[in-house]
Amino acid sequence: MLDPTRLSFFCAASILLILTPGPDNLTVLTRGITQGRTAALSAAAGFALGNLGHTLFAILGLSALLASSAALYGAVKLAGGVYLVWIGVKLLRSAGTIDTRGNPELARPLLIFNQSVIANLLNPKVAIFFMAFFPQFVSLERGHVAVQMLLLGILFVLLTFLFFGLIGWFAGSLGRWLQQRPRAGRWLDRIAGGVLIGLGVRLAWPGR
Numbered sequence: 001m002l003d004p005t006r007l008s009f010f011c012a013a014s015i016l017l018i019l020t021p022g023p024d025n026l027t028v029l030t031r032g033i034t035q036g037r038t039a040a041l042s043a044a045a046g047f048a049l050g051n052l053g054h055t056l057f058a059i060l061g062l063s064a065l066l067a068s069s070a071a072l073y074g075a076v077k078l079a080g081g082v083y084l085v086w087i088g089v090k091l092l093r094s095a096g097t098i099d100t101r102g103n104p105e106l107a108r109p110l111l112i113f114n115q116s117v118i119a120n121l122l123n124p125k126v127a128i129f130f131m132a133f134f135p136q137f138v139s140l141e142r143g144h145v146a147v148q149m150l151l152l153g154i155l156f157v158l159l160t161f162l163f164f165g166l167i168g169w170f171a172g173s174l175g176r177w178l179q180q181r182p183r184a185g186r187w188l189d190r191i192a193g194g195v196l197i198g199l200g201v202r203l204a205w206p207g208r
Helices: 004-019 024-035 037-060 064-069 069-093 107-119 124-137 145-179 182-202
Strands: none
Touching: 004 124, 004 145, 024 037, 024 107, 024 145, 024 182, 037 107, 037 124, 037 145, 069 107, 069 182, 124 145
């Protein structure tokens, strides 16, 4: 179904894009450092699943609608930014207690997973990216364009979880070391909240 040459280029390009610093992998990194491996892997899984949602949006044409409507694009972008800021403020207010020992409520895997899915789906830049990126690796001669895009989307989801998971795993090791040093942990909690607030403001800022 998929062209082998196009598929190899797709994998290489996807890995580079996944590892490029951005809101999602930075969130996984900060989750791992401040809340441990389980939290980071939960975030990685949430962001990966969100990418599958964007794949379906692209197939159904919703991404094209976002691209053609400046008002809709701006509204979704603002909602995503506000959501990231809200999470960041919660982390700042809980500084020093967001690790799994101090405040298990904030580190619940399902909660983190859901937050990550929502944050990813509310980022219209991801939707536009999928609409622009995937068609480059689809072969019209092989037919079933929607099926090809779905397969590419599933592969992108798997690659995202693999590499985000690795980031979270190693960040979790650093987090365990920091848990034994509460003062450093408190500052990292504040930094984590500040990073998310900054990413949210950047996402919602007009003209970006």
